[in-house]
Amino acid sequence: MKVFKKKGTAYVALFTALVFLFGVFASGCGGGDTQTADEDSIKVGVNFELSGEVATYGTSCKNGIMLAFEEVNEQGGVLGKKIEALVQDNKSQNREARNIAERLISDGVVAILGPAVTGAVQSEEPVATAAKVPILAPAATAPEVTFDEKTNKVKDFVFRVCIIDPDQSQVMANYIYDELGLKNGAIMVDKNNDYSVGLGETFKEFFTAKGGKIVAEEGFISTDTAFKPQLTSIAAKKPDFIYVPAYYNQVGLIVKQARELGIDLPFMGADGWDSPKLVELAGAENLNKCYFTNHYSVEDPSERIQNFIKAYEEKYNATPDAFAALGYDTAYLLVEAIKQAGEADSVKIQQALENIEGFEGVTGKLSYDEKHNPIKEISIIEVVDGKQKLIKKMQPDK
Amino acid sequence: MTDLLQQLLNGLSQGSIYALIAVGYTMIYGIIQLINFAHGDVIMVGAYVALGCALMGLGFIPSLAVAMLTCAILGVIIERVAYRRVRPVSRLAALTSAIGVSLFLEYTMMYFLGADIRTFPAGFFPERTYSLWGITINNKDLLVLGTTLVLVIILQYIIYRTRTGKAMRAVSFDGQAAQLMGVNVNSTVAITFFIGSAMAAAAGLLYGIYFNTVQPLMGLMPGLKAFIAAVLGGIGSVPGAMLGGILLGMTESLVAGFGGSMYRDAVAFIILILVLLIRPTGLLGKGVQEKV
Known part of the structure; x- marks a missing residue:
């Protein structure tokens, strides 16, 4: 390597190369957009x-x-x-x-x-x-x-x-058991994430209280990207659906990898699913037969x-x-x-x-109730060809 | 039975990704005895470059070519800037410098592009799933496995059948003696980085497609796992890296598939510790003298 005669040249070249590299992308992150300051x-x-x-x-x-x-x-x-x-x-x-x-x-x-x-x-x-x-x-x-x-x-x-989470899992349990008529479920949660673990636990309580059965429970950790081993072992237990209350970045990969394994079961989840990235990660057709609970729906007239x-x-x-x-x-x-x-x-x-x-x-x-929790209706959303469709709004039973 | 086979297949495809990364790792180690911790991050850069190409409408092969070339050049620059001057001083200095490069690449990427997960545009790599006796396999699995095999063969050819490879082996035995025999050590090392980083870019693109995920820290964990795979197979040995990667992938898959998903990473690192204790040269390592 005799290209760089001086030490400085190499650094300049490195810098230029990196700048060039980043130039390929439009920078996605803007700075903070603070509104104009005003005395009053x-x-x-x-x-x-x-x-x-x-x-x-x-x-x-x-x-x-x-x-x-x-x-x-x-x-x-x-x-x-x-x-x-x-x-x-x-x-x-x-x-x-x-x-x-x-x-x-x-x-x-x-x-x-x-x-x-x-x-x-x-x-x-x-x-x-x-x-x-x-x-x-x-x-x-x-x-x-x-x-x-x-x-x-x-x-x-x-x-x-x-x-709150228990309301979400309760509404989902009711919907799955009463409206979809599915009785055997599997649960897959992010063990590093309190939100996910909490939803998984309360869902299990509500669903079994209604008479449903949880046939498989699997976990993963937030940094995982390979979910096929867990999905394979879930599929072997023959559930009717898989409840994955996790964030979109994992759900997207899980659903995609499940479909790659030929697992055609419905996936259910909660508000952590709501991101435009979910469809990007999973692919639109893979997300068919997937439902989640959410705070509102753009389809609401x-x-x-x-x-x-x-x-x-x-x-x-x-x-x-x-x-x-x-x-x-x-x-x-x-x-x-x-x-x-x-x-x-x-x-x-x-x-x-x-x-x-x-x-x-x-x-x-x-x-607000006495625990600073809002009392509100919950929307059930189905993903149809990558688009969110409002199925119905349900009130949790109190 | 089908489940076990499916789990082994899951492990095989996960393992071939580790193997693909480990091959580049082990080659650089073989030549200059440097654990190139920045290797995982070169993979990340490769994935971003390929993604950039994909977003500009380039196809799979052109994107792969651009990514490999960019990373090859990046690898040479990294070696020139961060390793060449510290290499003769001590191995520890070079290792520390490698960690520095790793963090530099991760956080520069994060600064300019944000930490958001990005995905390849739909249709960039048309996926197909095949089913056979209840076992499913995806064309991505085949692609990764095939690429790893081809790269291992090409590398073995370069190292054992070409002049450059002879120079590499000479440098790996004894840099100073090689220099006295007229081998240009610096350019041999530069070529090693050129090839190793180009492979990292290929791994980056395949990893990005396989998990449909590109983000600044994507190289971190696979990089560590590939390091384990390389040690398991015998660091410095290219076929060993492939074997180590596949064994590690299968072990992880079986552990996660049979109830131990929380311990998947722990098992991987326990394997690393055991190998270092029981057989420090790895499965296919042949003692200290014959690296590569």
Whole structure:
């Protein structure tokens, strides 16, 4: 190698080569889009997974939130003040979510919206509670996010906008047993993921309580990419369906690999499935005969939902998934709470949130029960040729 | 019985991916006794380049060619920048430098392209599934296995039947003596990296297609597993890497398929420890003198 005569040349060449390489792609990650600062504004922290493993959840939530704040600010803001969103990317890392919460609180936010997933919300919760700043979690579905079962205490400063996991698994169990008439199930969960493990456990309870049977249970870990061994052993037990309450990045591969093995069973799941990436990963035809529970459906004809979808499509040139809808509702819920509090003070906002009654969002009507869990309807979605089709809306039995 | 066969087949195809990566690993080790921890990340870069080509509308073969060439050049640059000056100092220095390169590639990729999972466009590689006596096999499995076999044969040919290969073997026995005999050590090492990295790119594309996943950390775990496969087969031995990869894949598949999916990775690393304790030269390794 006599191409590089000087040491410096080699580095320059390396740099050029890398730049050239990256030039092939359009850069997908933008920086934080903080809205213009204003002396007389209300600062709101927006802490989401904008990159990393579950980036599509966080990005959708953030997009929904920013759309809502833009609409509010166009109409003159709230209490005569504009809302200033401080957007931060926690890179899908729980520790980073906590660091960001600390930073946002020291920047003087009145509330923190996000993060999207359960683990990250739990990680930032102690920081926010200590500072008495309410967290509004759009999509954290695990019961323990708002309620500590060990101490039997509600986490006062955490509110969620989504339904909780046991409700999702119960509705799915009812639907599978009563409507589809399938009695023998298999469960496959991500053992590293509390959300997935929790849904698997509660699903098993509800399904067996109804008289169904779980014939196989398998697990995997978040970093796995090869699922054929587990799928082969599940198929040998001859279940009627496979319940995979996991995130889209794994579900996509699992469904694809199952179809490659000739396993033609229906797959069922929960809101973690809702991502445009799911169809990309699995392939549209592989996802036929797959169902999941979700917070809303773009197919819902109600005017509120259709207006939101139109506005979202105009701004982002994409169909809003459930996370976008939840984000949108989260932002409006905060605005409503600030209005009712009469002042942008975090403790007063917390009180206003506790007393919210019948808040109308695109993901349904919302009131809180004593554990800060919304009481809402759940949509059952079927994937048909890569498109989501709303089958029906069901209320969990209480 | 069908289940067992299917599990072995699952393991065979997973194993051939490990083997494909391990072959490049072991070749570089064979020549310069460097555990090239950046190998897994060259795979990742290869997958991204191929994906870029695919998105620009290139077909499978042209994408493969572009990816292999880009990575071959990248491999030579990595060797020139990060290894050449530290190689004579100590093996540990080169190893540390390799880890540095690995992290550099991962996080530069993440910075520019984000950590999102990307997928190959539908139809880039038309998939087919064949069924026989209740056992299913996919054309991707056959492609990976076939490519690995072909690469092993080509590598064996290059190493044992060409002038370059003779130079490689000479360098691997004794770099200084080889130099005295008129072998250009630096260019021989550069050629080794050129070939090894081109293979990594091929592995990257196949891995990307096989799991339909391209992301900045995709090379990390397969890289480690390939390292285990290479050690298992006898590091430095090309057929050994292939054997090690397939054995590892099958073991993992059986472990995961019969209830131990949580321990799949643990079993792989236990195998590594056992091999190092019981037979440090691996299954097909022939002692310290005859690497490659």
